[in-house]
Amino acid sequence: MLKRVWGPAMTALILATSPAMAAPVAHGIWLGNSDGAAKRPPMGWNSWNAFRTEVDEAKVMGAAQAMVDDGLAKLGYVYVNLDDGWWLRRRQSDGRMIIRTRIFPSAATADGTTSFKPFTQRLHAMGLKAGIYTDVGRNACSQAYDLKSPNLPEGSTAERQVGLDGHVKQDIDLYFKDWGFNYLKVDACGLADFVPGSKLVTENGYAGLAPEIDRGALNRTDNAKVEARYAAVATALKAANPDGDYVFSICDWGMANVRAWGKDVGSSWRTSSDITPNWSSMLHNYDSAAKRALYAGPGHWNDPDILYIGAGDFDTAHLTEARTHFTLWAMLSAPLLISYDLRQAPPELLAIWKNSDLIAVDQDPAGNQAIVAYDSDDAQILVKTMADHHKVVALFNRGAAPVKVTLLASQLKLRGDASVHLTDLWSKATQDFTGETTIELAPHETRVFAAQGARELANGVYLSEIPGSINVADDGVGTPELDPQIHRMIDPWGGTRASSRPQYAGWGGAQADATPYGETLEIGGQAFESGIGVLGNSLLQVKNDGYATLRATVGVDDSSGNRSHPVRFTIYADGKPVATTPDLKFGDKPFELTANIAGRHVVELVAATNTVADETPVVVTWGAARLEK
Numbered sequence: 006m007l008k009r010v011w012g013p014a015m016t017a018l019i020l021a022t023s024p025a026m027a028a029p030v031a032h033g034i035w036l037g038n039s040d041g042a043a044k045r046p047p048m049g050w051n052s053w054n055a056f057r058t059e060v061d062e063a064k065v066m067g068a069a070q071a072m073v074d075d076g077l078a079k080l081g082y083v084y085v086n087l088d089d090g091w092w093l094r095r096r097q098s099d100g101r102m103i104i105r106t107r108i109f110p111s112a113a114t115a116d117g118t119t120s121f122k123p124f125t126q127r128l129h130a131m132g133l134k135a136g137i138y139t140d141v142g143r144n145a146c147s148q149a150y151d152l153k154s155p156n157l158p159e160g161s162t163a164e165r166q167v168g169l170d171g172h173v174k175q176d177i178d179l180y181f182k183d184w185g186f187n188y189l190k191v192d193a194c195g196l197a198d199f200v201p202g203s204k205l206v207t208e209n210g211y212a213g214l215a216p217e218i219d220r221g222a223l224n225r226t227d228n229a230k231v232e233a234r235y236a237a238v239a240t241a242l243k244a245a246n247p248d249g250d251y252v253f254s255i256c257d258w259g260m261a262n263v264r265a266w267g268k269d270v271g272s273s274w275r276t277s278s279d280i281t282p283n284w285s286s287m288l289h290n291y292d293s294a295a296k297r298a299l300y301a302g303p304g305h306w307n308d309p310d311i312l313y314i315g316a317g318d319f320d321t322a323h324l325t326e327a328r329t330h331f332t333l334w335a336m337l338s339a340p341l342l343i344s345y346d347l348r349q350a351p352p353e354l355l356a357i358w359k360n361s362d363l364i365a366v367d368q369d370p371a372g373n374q375a376i377v378a379y380d381s382d383d384a385q386i387l388v389k390t391m392a393d394h395h396k397v398v399a400l401f402n403r404g405a406a407p408v409k410v411t412l413l414a415s416q417l418k419l420r421g422d423a424s425v426h427l428t429d430l431w432s433k434a435t436q437d438f439t440g441e442t443t444i445e446l447a448p449h450e451t452r453v454f455a456a457q458g459a460r461e462l463a464n465g466v467y468l469s470e471i472p473g474s475i476n477v478a479d480d481g482v483g484t485p486e487l488d489p490q491i492h493r494m495i496d497p498w499g500g501t502r503a504s505s506r507p508q509y510a511g512w513g514g515a516q517a518d519a520t521p522y523g524e525t526l527e528i529g530g531q532a533f534e535s536g537i538g539v540l541g542n543s544l545l546q547v548k549n550d551g552y553a554t555l556r557a558t559v560g561v562d563d564s565s566g567n568r569s570h571p572v573r574f575t576i577y578a579d580g581k582p583v584a585t586t587p588d589l590k591f592g593d594k595p596f597e598l599t600a601n602i603a604g605r606h607v608v609e610l611v612a613a614t615n616t617v618a619d620e621t622p623v624v625v626t627w628g629a630a631r632l633e634k
């Protein structure tokens with residue numbers, strides 16, 4: 006991760022511990038990105054899945070009009086996002102981007118300069134917002150993957166360099182200050198696919214760029230350089246939008262370890278390769294975000310990609326699958342971007358996008374992405390804690406056969422001796438249970454319920470219930486180049502791009518109610534149903550919204566591969582140490598830690614150890630970590 010530069014007011018405190026111990030730094034200030042307008046996951050429409058590069062003004066304005074007429078806009082779908090295909094060339098006299106007016110006629114100007122201002126003004130007048138697309142390198146994805154498109158940039162090598170490379174400030178000022186856009190999606194093919202000397206580059210007359218992202222090998226990807234490029238875009242966006250009315254969507258398909266740093270830089274970051282209208286692709290993209298709850302929150306969201314509802318395995322003949330796709334995205338607090346020709350949307354599909362109960366789940370202001378409370382190859386149970394602390398639970402059948410799933414009150418962190426009231430968020434039917442209930446799911450079906458009951462913690466909340474209030478400032482995961490152990494543990498999920506195998510980093514990240522490797526939390530033989538599992542040399546930040554005490558039962562986890570290094574746990578409140586443990590070793594009894602955090606805003610949990618970069622990490626557990634009034 007890049008080192009941030011702190012102003013004088015930002016006092017950084019170096020952890021005081023035994024000299025040999027590495028020292029994550031307590032800051033006392035919240036580091037998760039909250040710049041921009043994505044306090045809730047962005048909702049709207051995107052042209053890509055519906056039209057690829059064959060986008061045009063009539064199609065986009067048709068979608069926009071339908072969003073208003075069909076009542077989607079009222080429900081929160083306000084962003085109308087152009088994807089790849091809008092550009093004609095970069096003018097060489099001054100570097101200004103020129104729009105393809107053949108497909109966007111309202112952009113034509115008498116002198117050929119072109120402007121999207123009339124286009125965004127029309128959208129704004131309809132109560133909508135406007136989004137545009139670019140690439141962080143010199144060239145864009147269509148220039149590598151849609152070579153037969155009629156809408157590729159035209160002209161000389163330089164005229165066809167439509168990406169941000171070398172033009173970050175110029176382009177962003179144009180798109181936001183001049184043209185009036187509100188949302189920017191920034192792709193990354195320019196850093197991956199234009200390999201000097203390759204067939205693509207020589208046959209198409211591109212200027213090659215030495216890849217900073219290697220789609221086939223994470224250890225040949227320059228994570229820091231990629232992050233720095235996106236961070237420069239974030240800086241330019243902030244400067245161009247003093248009113249904060251912008252969304253920054255990072256699109257590097259889960260590569261370059263974006264799943265760890267995206268939250269510091271963007272409003273959202275893609276966690277995987279492009280979704281296709283296939284069940285397996287939807288599963289793949291869902292999986293890429295489902296265990297990253299602690300990395301998302303208000304202002305910064307995991308993005309498993311645009312919705313594919315309306316096509317292929319999610320069309321009107323597959324409404325069970327379409328509802329599952331929508332439910333999962335809502336549970337993940339993912340951006341909800343429809344990508345369908347809305348000029349002819351059938352009522353069955355509109356009914357899915359317009360499920361206001363699920364929209365409220367997605368848009369809940371606490372921003373707590375669902376936690377995986379039960380996990381098997383066939384079925385999963387996802388639990389999301391809403392701002393008022395009631396629960397939403399989804400029971401998801403991943404497979405093609407019916408399956409019975411048993412839901413336990415304890416998975417909801419509700420008491421097993423009191424009645425739990427469930428309301429089905431699709432059928433609106435209600436039912437009650439005490440302790441547990443078994444529910445049958447049809448193939449590919451997801452049942453989703455609001456759940457009300459007596460909370461296990463009457464007077465507080467487990468940290469694993471509020472991932473939206475946690476920022477994993479440092480998850481202790483070394484960069485793959487430095488850390489062969491992590492490198493071997495790169496996510497095993499396959500890819501969808503022909504002749505490439507996407508390499509996703511970030512395995513071993515902090516987890517809610519599980520170790521970083523998905524095991525039960527356990528210290529010295531004592532298991533914990535609630536808690537945070539993370540690696541040594543980590544720093545978790547917690548936003549304190551009026552709680553007086555933080556308690557946790559801590560120690561080296563029994564699953565730790567590294568059994569020789571001691572760990573010291575320290576809790577900081579607004580940058581000052583308020584509780585600490587002695588050095589704890591593998592096999593030691595768990596240690597009860599209590600910290601007074603009354604009136605403090607940012608609480609930081611540091612697990613410091615003295616492993617070096619290429620050593621097997623120590624797995625640590627903040628057992629039953631909770632905030633109490």
Ligand code: GLA
Nearest residue numbers: 053088089146147192256279
């Ligand atoms: C990449 C992105 C897609 C889309 C296309 C456009 O593949 O991941 O979402 O923007 O480029 O070419």
